[in-house]
Amino acid sequence: MIKLNIRQKIFITILASLFSLAILLGWIIWDSLTNMLREDLINRGNNIAIHISETSSDYILFDDNYAVHQLISETHQLNEDVRYIMILDSSGAVYEHTFPDFLPKGITNAHTYSDDNTSNTKSISSDEGTIQDIIVPIEDGEVGYVRIGMSEEQANQYIFSKMIELLIVTLVVALVATGIAYIISRRITSPIQRLVHVASGISAGDLSLRVKNIKKDEVGELASTFNEMADNLINSHNQIDTLLKELQEKEKLRSKLILKLLSVQEDERRRISRELHDETSQALTSLMVTMRVLANEAKDEEQQQLLYTSRDIAADILRQIRDLAVDLRPPILDNMGIVSAVKTYVKDFNEKYDVDTFFYTSVTEIKEIDDNATLAIYRIVQESLNNVIKHTEATKVEVTLTIEDNHIKLIITDNGQGIKETDFMKAQAQNRIGIHGMKERVEVQGGSFSIQTNQQGGTEIIVTLPLQ
Incomplete structure (x- = not known):
């Protein structure tokens, strides 16, 4: 046509x-x-x-x-x-x-x-x-x-x-009318064509263009109104630029505050973990040794059995404290790296709960990763597996950690009941910020986070973080 x-x-x-x-x-x-x-x-x-x-x-x-x-x-x-x-x-x-x-x-x-x-x-x-x-x-x-x-x-x-x-x-x-028609059409359309040219230029980003040689007719009034609109557009654009810059500065400050908060949180976790491991564990260990000595020296068999029972309870408490210390800040994360830390956590999770948990990776270790990204991946794995136990009926979980296009890619998928929009609303109403916290950890690192229902009907979490 x-x-x-x-x-x-x-x-x-x-x-x-x-x-x-x-x-x-x-x-x-x-x-x-x-x-x-x-x-x-x-x-x-x-x-x-x-x-x-x-x-x-x-x-x-x-x-x-x-x-x-x-x-x-x-x-x-x-x-x-x-x-x-x-x-x-x-x-x-x-x-x-x-x-x-x-x-x-x-x-x-x-x-x-x-x-x-x-x-x-x-x-x-x-x-x-x-x-x-x-x-x-x-x-x-x-x-x-x-x-x-x-x-x-x-x-x-x-x-x-x-x-x-x-x-x-x-x-x-007809020849004369053709010439007259050409002149009339040109006189009518030339201002409109100039207006279209200026509008196209402004649409392309050149806000300095204006319609010139404005006549006192309907098209001239339209051109004057268009020029006023362009001036208002510049003012609005400047205001938007100012607001955008302020928003970007606030977003940068927000990201810094989140990173600082996460850093402080991890430092506090590390300090508590160290205190639990060093001081509390040592105190319980001393208590267990004392109970054993007292039990050996006890002449009354009933008292001796009571001391042995108390010692067993203290030993169980010691194991729980050590597990808590490891969860708060696993030493393997600082010593062996993220791949080994995730592999160990998945293995312990598989032994502790009745859920078949598998870990797949194509790398032995990732060196081009900073501490914040390492902690983000580990905490997301930790939070995701805990959510599997708390909120799904999954019997199988797969954790995959790979490197693609200079990015770390983490995929956690299960065969549970999936996640729905109502689940997000319910979590927000109950002030549960687990998913929101995972997303915040990723976004401040410049990565992407998505959670959705997979083809099997379960939940799938995909995390992508840039390498250094």
């Missing part, structure tokens, strides 16, 4: 209107000239027939065929539009005619006189075109009738010549 601009549309509309008007006027002129010339032809034919009927009456009564023939022959020669003249007797038989050799077949019966016919004129088709056949009675038909055939050929040639002249005039007017 051809796409036309406004100038072309205006130009084509003017030309189409002009040619439509020319066609309409041509048809009106053709129809008017045809009717007018036909009426004139019939009137002249009537006058000629009346003249012949008045003149030939005496010739027919005295049976002077030569005078009748001479009369109609001279009349035929003097009038170019007269195709033929026939004199009929009172019975309708041909008395004289102007045909050179013989009467055409059917010409006699082609038209007959009728008293109730007001015009006594009939159009007859012939090889030479339409013939207007006119009948005029001689002495009210008692002597005979005069039939004259008036040809429209001369009239048609005249009309055709006038239509040629009209066509030439129309072409000249």
